[in-house]
Amino acid sequence: MKNRTRNSVDRSNRILKKEDITIVDTKLAKKAVVATSLGNAMEWFDFGLYSYLAVTLGKVFFPETDPSLQIIYSFATFAVAFIVRPIGGMFFGMLGDRIGRKSVLSITLIMMAAATFSIGLIPSYSSIGITAPILLLVARLVQGFSTGGEYAGAMTFIAESTPDKKRSFMASGLEVGTLVGFSAGAGLVTLLTFLLGPEKMIEWGWRLPFLIAGPLGLIGLYLRSRLEETPAFQAIINATEEEKQRASLKEIVIYHWKPLLVCIGIVVFYNVVDYMVLTYMPSYMMQELGYGEMRGLVLTLVSMFMMIPFILLMGYLSDRVGRNRIVIGALIGGIVLSIPAFTLIKSGNNYTVFLGLFLISILLTAFQGALPALLPSLFFTKVRYGSLAIAYNVSTSLFGGTTPLILAWLISKTQNDMIPAYYLMGVCLVGLVIVFLFVKETAGKSLCGSAPAVEDPSEIGEILKNPDKALWWKEELTGEQIEDNYKPKTYVNT
Numbered sequence: 001m002k003n004r005t006r007n008s009v010d011r012s013n014r015i016l017k018k019e020d021i022t023i024v025d026t027k028l029a030k031k032a033v034v035a036t037s038l039g040n041a042m043e044w045f046d047f048g049l050y051s052y053l054a055v056t057l058g059k060v061f062f063p064e065t066d067p068s069l070q071i072i073y074s075f076a077t078f079a080v081a082f083i084v085r086p087i088g089g090m091f092f093g094m095l096g097d098r099i100g101r102k103s104v105l106s107i108t109l110i111m112m113a114a115a116t117f118s119i120g121l122i123p124s125y126s127s128i129g130i131t132a133p134i135l136l137l138v139a140r141l142v143q144g145f146s147t148g149g150e151y152a153g154a155m156t157f158i159a160e161s162t163p164d165k166k167r168s169f170m171a172s173g174l175e176v177g178t179l180v181g182f183s184a185g186a187g188l189v190t191l192l193t194f195l196l197g198p199e200k201m202i203e204w205g206w207r208l209p210f211l212i213a214g215p216l217g218l219i220g221l222y223l224r225s226r227l228e229e230t231p232a233f234q235a236i237i238n239a240t241e242e243e244k245q246r247a248s249l250k251e252i253v254i255y256h257w258k259p260l261l262v263c264i265g266i267v268v269f270y271n272v273v274d275y276m277v278l279t280y281m282p283s284y285m286m287q288e289l290g291y292g293e294m295r296g297l298v299l300t301l302v303s304m305f306m307m308i309p310f311i312l313l314m315g316y317l318s319d320r321v322g323r324n325r326i327v328i329g330a331l332i333g334g335i336v337l338s339i340p341a342f343t344l345i346k347s348g349n350n351y352t353v354f355l356g357l358f359l360i361s362i363l364l365t366a367f368q369g370a371l372p373a374l375l376p377s378l379f380f381t382k383v384r385y386g387s388l389a390i391a392y393n394v395s396t397s398l399f400g401g402t403t404p405l406i407l408a409w410l411i412s413k414t415q416n417d418m419i420p421a422y423y424l425m426g427v428c429l430v431g432l433v434i435v436f437l438f439v440k441e442t443a444g445k446s447l448c449g450s451a452p453a454v455e456d457p458s459e460i461g462e463i464l465k466n467p468d469k470a471l472w473w474k475e476e477l478t479g480e481q482i483e484d485n486y487k488p489k490t491y492v493n494t
Helices: 024-050 054-061 067-083 087-100 100-117 132-162 163-205 207-211 213-225 229-237 247-257 257-288 292-322 323-345 352-373 382-400 403-416 419-437 457-465
Strands: none
Touching: 024 054, 024 100, 024 132, 024 163, 024 207, 024 213, 024 257, 054 067, 054 132, 067 087, 067 132, 067 257, 067 382, 067 403, 087 100, 087 132, 087 382, 100 132, 100 207, 100 213, 132 163, 132 229, 132 352, 132 382, 163 207, 163 257, 163 352, 207 213, 207 229, 207 247, 207 292, 207 352, 213 419, 229 257, 229 382, 247 257, 247 382, 257 352, 257 382, 257 403, 257 419, 292 323, 292 352, 323 352, 403 419
């Protein structure tokens, strides 16, 4: 990746020079997308396994519990890992802003793979009693801690490695990794369930998918170790000693609170839809609607495979018509289509059930195509990884990973199987307000605090003709308010 190595632009006078502009080697950018997406696939491979094995795991680790509560306990074990995600996000995010994105992403990947692999080795409750669910909980906590730095780091790495005009399309590859990983995990469980049957799956078959995580993690680690550091972070490495000073957690919260809150709000609707479609839906159809195990698994799996080209399409459109338009359209769709979609899912007919699933899935693809590029654009380079990791994981822990548990609990209390539709409508309405009022359009523009990144040198002349458009982000001098150990300017996205 060709990088001019200057620390972006003359920020005091906002002068944009030819040598400031980063020329991106698209071959290396694509390599970065593939290697980074593999880690995300690894994360969601685990989610796919756990979601599709939730009923089975409930019987393996909570056999003495009432069958109606086994699924709730199983999802509670799934959700509890999200408690440590903000801690992992703070740790790895701040570390990534200090030592680099590449090194931290290698650490999180190997931790995640090792934790997933270890689940396949845990003895059942019938063998070691209460120790079994405790060990499962420990493995899930390690997964949650490492995942706290994984996705935010992946978004940051891709955003800083791609040209401005193709950032959404290339970043959407991260979510393709999500679908591939989740589909691989879910597909493997579905195949094993078909081949072995429920009894053997409970006895030993459930272990096999988790054990595959070990070699997958080693492959991902090899690919990531061959990546280059991002141009944006490399620019900081080559900066003056004064500019190299990093912001502390306290300073991020005090001086970057606005984009932090906006990011948290966006991630709420993003992850509620994400976990509802990918994690909760199979169990919803089996437990709440009474559909056969294979039926629910296969219908959801087919829907996920069909989402992959739509994610890329939404990323492509986000670069051309604007990320905000794509996201707002999907939010309106969520408000309008939730009740019809869940009515179709409840119908019992395979074709109409699939149509209902597909309607919700298309809404999710719009978020997956636009948001991996939009979220990193909220923060400046010096604080991007840390700020994004903190905001993303706090929001995910409170609203995303708890979605299956909350929905299962609400349905058990209200006996209303349309609760997921109302929940989806509510979060989409909140999201619509946030995007309309607080999110600027950044499609085709540079990241906060950085000069433009282009694919072809011929684009430079056009950019220099209108530097104010290229330097869309605002900067604010707050040095007098900052403690002595953070004297330089802090650039706040307002």
